[in-house]
Amino acid sequence: MMLRYALQTVRDRKGGFLGAFLALMCAAALITACGTLLETGLRGTIHTERYAATPVIVSADQNVHRTTVKHKKGKTKVKHKAKPIAERAWLSNDVADKLKGVRGVGDVIPELTFLATPLTPAAGDLTDKPAYGHAWESAALTPFRLVEGKAPRAAGDLVIDSGLAGRAHLKTGDRLTVQSTQAPRSYRITGVAAPSEGALAHQTSLFFSSAEAERLAAHPGKITTLGVMPADGTPTGELKEAVADALAGTTSQVSSGNDRGPVEFLDAAGARIKLVSMGGAMGGTSLLVAVLVVVGTFALSVQQRHRELALLRAIAATPKQIRGLLGREALIVGAAAGVIGSLAGIPLGGWLHGKFVDMGAVPATLERTVSVFPLLAAVAATLLGAWAAARLSARRIARIRPAEALAEARVERARPPWSRIVAGVLILAAGAVLVAVLSVLRTEPASTPVTFLAVVVLSTAVALLGPLLVRAAAAVLRGPLRLSGPGGRLAHANLRGNAARMAAAVTPLALLTGMTCTVLFVQPTLGDAARAQAREGIRADWVLAAQGPGVPAEVARKLRTTEGVEAATEVVRTTVRVGLDKYPAQGVSTAGLTRTWDPDVTAGSLRGFGKGSVAVSELAADQLGLQPGSSLKLTLGDGTKTRLKVSAVYARGLGFGDLTMAHELVARHVDNPLAATVLIKSDRTQEQLAAGVAKFPGVRVLSPAAVDNLQAERQQANAEVNYLAMGLILAFTAIAVVNTLAMSVSERIREFAMLRLAGASRRQVLRMLRTEALSVLLIGTALGSGIALAVLTAFSVGMTGSAAPSIAPLVYVSVVAVAALLALTATALPGRAALRPRPVTVATAKE
Numbered sequence: 001m002m003l004r005y006a007l008q009t010v011r012d013r014k015g016g017f018l019g020a021f022l023a024l025m026c027a028a029a030l031i032t033a034c035g036t037l038l039e040t041g042l043r044g045t046i047h048t049e050r051y052a053a054t055p056v057i058v059s060a061d062q063n064v065h066r067t068t069v070k071h072k073k074g075k076t077k078v079k080h081k082a083k084p085i086a087e088r089a090w091l092s093n094d095v096a097d098k099l100k101g102v103r104g105v106g107d108v109i110p111e112l113t114f115l116a117t118p119l120t121p122a123a124g125d126l127t128d129k130p131a132y133g134h135a136w137e138s139a140a141l142t143p144f145r146l147v148e149g150k151a152p153r154a155a156g157d158l159v160i161d162s163g164l165a166g167r168a169h170l171k172t173g174d175r176l177t178v179q180s181t182q183a184p185r186s187y188r189i190t191g192v193a194a195p196s197e198g199a200l201a202h203q204t205s206l207f208f209s210s211a212e213a214e215r216l217a218a219h220p221g222k223i224t225t226l227g228v229m230p231a232d233g234t235p236t237g238e239l240k241e242a243v244a245d246a247l248a249g250t251t252s253q254v255s256s257g258n259d260r261g262p263v264e265f266l267d268a269a270g271a272r273i274k275l276v277s278m279g280g281a282m283g284g285t286s287l288l289v290a291v292l293v294v295v296g297t298f299a300l301s302v303q304q305r306h307r308e309l310a311l312l313r314a315i316a317a318t319p320k321q322i323r324g325l326l327g328r329e330a331l332i333v334g335a336a337a338g339v340i341g342s343l344a345g346i347p348l349g350g351w352l353h354g355k356f357v358d359m360g361a362v363p364a365t366l367e368r369t370v371s372v373f374p375l376l377a378a379v380a381a382t383l384l385g386a387w388a389a390a391r392l393s394a395r396r397i398a399r400i401r402p403a404e405a406l407a408e409a410r411v412e413r414a415r416p417p418w419s420r421i422v423a424g425v426l427i428l429a430a431g432a433v434l435v436a437v438l439s440v441l442r443t444e445p446a447s448t449p450v451t452f453l454a455v456v457v458l459s460t461a462v463a464l465l466g467p468l469l470v471r472a473a474a475a476v477l478r479g480p481l482r483l484s485g486p487g488g489r490l491a492h493a494n495l496r497g498n499a500a501r502m503a504a505a506v507t508p509l510a511l512l513t514g515m516t517c518t519v520l521f522v523q524p525t526l527g528d529a530a531r532a533q534a535r536e537g538i539r540a541d542w543v544l545a546a547q548g549p550g551v552p553a554e555v556a557r558k559l560r561t562t563e564g565v566e567a568a569t570e571v572v573r574t575t576v577r578v579g580l581d582k583y584p585a586q587g588v589s590t591a592g593l594t595r596t597w598d599p600d601v602t603a604g605s606l607r608g609f610g611k612g613s614v615a616v617s618e619l620a621a622d623q624l625g626l627q628p629g630s631s632l633k634l635t636l637g638d639g640t641k642t643r644l645k646v647s648a649v650y651a652r653g654l655g656f657g658d659l660t661m662a663h664e665l666v667a668r669h670v671d672n673p674l675a676a677t678v679l680i681k682s683d684r685t686q687e688q689l690a691a692g693v694a695k696f697p698g699v700r701v702l703s704p705a706a707v708d709n710l711q712a713e714r715q716q717a718n719a720e721v722n723y724l725a726m727g728l729i730l731a732f733t734a735i736a737v738v739n740t741l742a743m744s745v746s747e748r749i750r751e752f753a754m755l756r757l758a759g760a761s762r763r764q765v766l767r768m769l770r771t772e773a774l775s776v777l778l779i780g781t782a783l784g785s786g787i788a789l790a791v792l793t794a795f796s797v798g799m800t801g802s803a804a805p806s807i808a809p810l811v812y813v814s815v816v817a818v819a820a821l822l823a824l825t826a827t828a829l830p831g832r833a834a835l836r837p838r839p840v841t842v843a844t845a846k847e
Contacts, residue, residue, distance in 0.1 A: 019743040020330075023297040024337035024386055025344070026732050027290035028378040032345025033352055033728065034283035035374025040353065041275030045367045046261030046268045049200045050134075054109070054141045054227035055236040056243055058099075059263045060089035061251040064577050064635050083582070084273070086575035087637035087671045088113070088266055090222035095252055099226070102246045104234035109227040111138040114217045115672050116206045117549050118164060119177040119184060119697045131164075131204040133180055135213035141227040142195045144205065148172055149191025152209045158187035159207040162194040177697060178206060180216040181673050183554040184697055202265070202365050218673065225263060261365070268365040275362060278725060281449055286729050288456045289511065291385055293736040296463055296507050298330065298389035301743070326390040334386030338379035345378060346370060352728070361721045416467050416500070424464030431458035438794040442619050444526065451795050452726075455518050458787045459511040466503025470495060473779045481775065486760075487767035494772055502776055505744050508736040509780025509819060510787065515733060516815050517788035519726045521807050522795060526654070527715035529800035533600075533655025535708055540569070540596040540679035542689055543707045547698035550674025553667075555696050556589065562692055565682040567592025570663050570675040574637040583620060585659035587666025596679035599650035599660070604628030606648050614644040615660040617653025621646075634659070636669040654800065677707065734822055741776075741826035745769065749834040756839035766831060773827040774820075781816050 051057050063082040070077045099108050116133030136151050136159060144161065149172040152159050158178070160170060170176060170189060177186045193207065208216065217224075230239045236256055244254045255263050262269035349370070356362040434454040441447040462469065474495035481488040481495075495502055544551050544559075556568045570589045575582055588597065590609050602618060605628075609615065614634075616626055626632060630646040644661065667673040680689065680701075690701045702710075752765050760768075792805035 019739045020294070020297050020301050020386070021333050021337045022739050023290075023294050023736060024334050024382050025341035026735055027286070027294060027385065028338045028341025028382045029345040029348055030286045030290065030728055030732050031283060031378040031381055032342045032374045033349035034279050034286055035377055036279075036346065036349035036368065036370050037275055037353060038279030038283060039371060039374055040366065040369045041272045041277075041279055043371075044272065044275070044369045045258055046265055046365055047258070047367065048260040048264050049142070049195075049202060050111075050113075050205070050264055051141050051225075051227060051260045052195070052197055053143045054260070055230060055256055056228040056240050057255045057260050057263050058091065058095060058226040058228060058243065058247065059224075059253050059255065060091045061253055061639065062089050062266065062269070064580060064639065066580055081580055083577060083580045084270060085577065085635065085637060085639045086582075087639075087669065088224065089639040090219050090224065091226065091252065093221050093223060095247065095250070096223075096226055098246050098250075099228065099243060102242050104231050104239045104242045105228060106231040106234075107140075107227075107229040109138055109140055109229065110135075110223040111141060111225045111227055112213045112217045113224040114213075115179075115181055115549055115674075116208075116216065117179045118160075118168065118204070118206065119179055119548065129202065129204055131206060133178070133206045133208055133213060133216055135210045136207040137210055138227070139193060139207060140229075142197075142200075142205075144193040144195055144207070146191050147194050149189070152190055152207060152212070155209060155212045155215075156185075156187055157190045157209055157212075159191040159193050160189055161200070161205045162192055163199045164204050164206075165192045179548050179552070179674075179697070181218050182216060183552045202363075218668070265363065265365040268363045271362050271366050275366070278361075281452075282725055282729070284449075285452050285456065285726070286732065287381065288453070289515070289729055289733060290381075291389075292456065292460055292463060292511065293508060293733065294385050295389040295392055296504055297736070297740060297743070298386070299393040299504060301393070323391060326393070327387050330386040330390035331383060334383045335379070337386075338382030341382065342375040342378040345374070348728070349374075352724070355724055356721065359717070359721050359724070416464075420464055421468070424461050427457060427464060428461035431461055435790050435794045438791065439797040441798045444799070447795055447798055448522070451518060451522060451791055452515070454791045454794075455514050455787055456511075458790070459507065459514060459784075462510045462783050462787075463503075463507040466506055467499040469783065470499040470502045470506060470779060473775075473782075474499070477775060477778070481771065484771060485767075487764055487771050490755075490760075490768040491771035491775055494768075495775060501744055502772070502779075505737075505741050505776045505823075506780045506783065508733060508740050509777060509823065510784040512730065512733045512737055512822075513781045513784025513815060513819055514787035514791075515726070515784075516730050517785065517807075517812065518791055519723065519730065520811055520815070521788070521792055521805055523715070523719040523722055524806040524808070525792060525796050526799055527712075527719070528806040529796075529802070530654040531708055531711055531715070533652040534711065535655075535704065537598050537600065537652045537655055538596070538679060538704050538707075539594075539598050540681055540704065542680040542682060542686060543702050543704055544675075544678035544680060544693065545700055545702055545707065545710070546674070547700070549672055550676060551678050551699055552674055552696060555693050555699055556675065556678050559678070559680060559682075559689070559692065560591075562682075562684075564684040564688075565680060567595040567679075567681040569593055569596040569679040570667075571677045571679065572663060572667050572670060572673060572675050573657070574666055574670045576637060576659060577635045578620075578624060578632065581623075583659050584657040585661065585666070586657045587661050587663040589663045592681065595681045597656075599648075599652045599656050601648045601650050604646065604648035609647050609662070611662045611665050612644055613647040613662065615648040615650055616646055617656075617658040618649055618651055619653050620658040621649045636666070637671075638669045640669050734818075737819070737822050738826040741773070741823060742830045745827055745830040746834060749837070752831075752834050753837075753839040756835075762835050765835060766828070769827050769831045770824065773823050777820055777823045780823075781819055785812075 063084055065080065065082050067078065067080045096108050096110060099105050112135050114133050117131050147162060149159070158176060160176065165171065172189055172191060174189050175186050176189055177184050228239065228243055230236070240254055240256045247254065350368065353362065353368045357364050431454055434450060434457055438447060438450050438454060441450060474492060478492055481492040544555060553570065556570045559565050559568045568589065569592065572587045574585050574587070576585045593609060594606055599615065606615065614632055621627065624632070626646050628646055628648060631643055632646055633641070633643045635641050682689065686701050693699045693701065755765055756762070793803050796805040797803050
């Protein structure tokens, strides 16, 4: 019976349930979109290109490992953890010898992969398609076949792929300058090769002679991978098993099938972890925001039906029946909204994934994966959220006596229930604890999720304490509102007398303002502090940068012998691990280091800083318990383990990374050994220095201020990824603002009719609505701004040591302006529609 009545109610009150339906539908779409990102990170396919014709690939271990053994109550527990390294790990040549004579093994082909960028104006479109160099003997792995010319034999010979030849209009006999790991060199194109299965979609291949490839790879005695071809008739499964048995006891990894893709595209393998983290964070935040919005929407919907539900109680409906009715209604609306929203979330997730690929946050080699699981999860979350929201909203109307329910149907209670107040205070205390914890977190991975969680928790406290906050605000605004005329006095009366209804509109406005300001100002707070430290720490007069992959070492060597140049410090960046913990690091030239670089040393000294030395930031020193003279064992970017002596501790870790080592050490263990920048201390002019490096393509001489501007542009580009990631949540919250305000105004049609009959003009009623909307806007944006300011200040204290977050006034004003536009539009349009019928008709109509 209650199900039939619930269906009848939904059918007859479509307008009343429309707001809840829209909120649930948007929530389902958002959860599905985030779910597809998460699933792509977990199960996304990375197809191989270079190794398409090679069934089995042997590679080095790309992880660092830690095994812990615990003995407790007579039981032994072994726990193993692995974390990926930042650069490519290299195999020893000896591995190939172990595969000779193994049953089922045919050819064993060593592979070298290294940086090789063609420098030609016509190839400018290669920026989104990496170029790699290889030895010609590994062409069979794809396979590449010559379509014209001959294979490279001499050191100056080069074979290019047909894609590059077509784009750059190159042919056999032309010369091409290539920037690899050494100084740029001009090569004679001896041939053009093409893959037998079609052009490679995600890379450009250049082939050198074996000796030249070994020189450019710069890893003597090592190779990137081994391609293993089967003997005639050997299945891939048997071949892989035989190779694994032959290499048992080594750290070599054996891959086949779809496992070959992550070996080839390390960035795509690393992006999986990033996408899981991003999808999980977005999904978790969106789920919390959705719960808050949906509960508020259902609470407003139930409040609008208070008289109907009170009459049901008065005619003997039991509390259980009321709860069952509202729960069934919620499930009906939730099922419809969940199915439609989850289906809409699939293209939304595709659009989001495409944007991430365009921005470079996710490589195109990681293919998007979509299954039924995100849709089912979204529908389940929507049903559960709708049912829980309805049950929470029905608690009071189902619990109180029928006479009390009828009395409250017309006059709002003077204060919220004590249970709501206590819950609000407790959640406010939890938010304060999160803000306090945030102020002591000093790493971005730890602080970022806490930052957005704190905003949602504090917004939840605002939702629970909303009626009290609105009444307090009404008392503060009493004077200005009464001075604004009859409309202002009516607006003040509504703020005081209908605080719960007004609070339902304040909550999404506070959430929108708080979340938007936090999203927009978190990255600038961190980025501006890092740039400020870098500006203060660079003593150089000029900085060399490159439009290509980096500045060759030969440039710095040439400048050091130039008259008037005191020091040239090469800077190459990487990521290292201490244990399993990851730290940003850099390698710097040690000669004349203090003339170009000042990291603000607080302990120890940079004198005598050399290959066996490391300088650490204060954060790393605190986390690792280090001081000058300590020994630090770490894993370099390519998995090489080393032990260094701490020579200094410095304060400017945000600007220069947590660990600083000698350039000659770091450059040998990164995929790109070219310097990101070269710091020049010289009394020569910019034009004179530029003339000295003119023969190196793409190398520019910049002032430190120009480099800072470039860094600001990169910071903005990185921030755009976060803006996009959180933008959908903000859009959902903005829809909730419009939805809630429209619901709040639409149900007041009878109130407006009575005001018209009492003598108020249509213009006066609209003026009252505008005043109410502006008052709600002021309260919501003030609360949201306060939440954002508290969270951002705590974030700034923890991450930068300063209680001064970077807040752009113009951006903040724009946020408030958008919120005002949404609030006024969502109030004016339903208000005008509600005033359209004749007052007498509305006042005498049956409710």
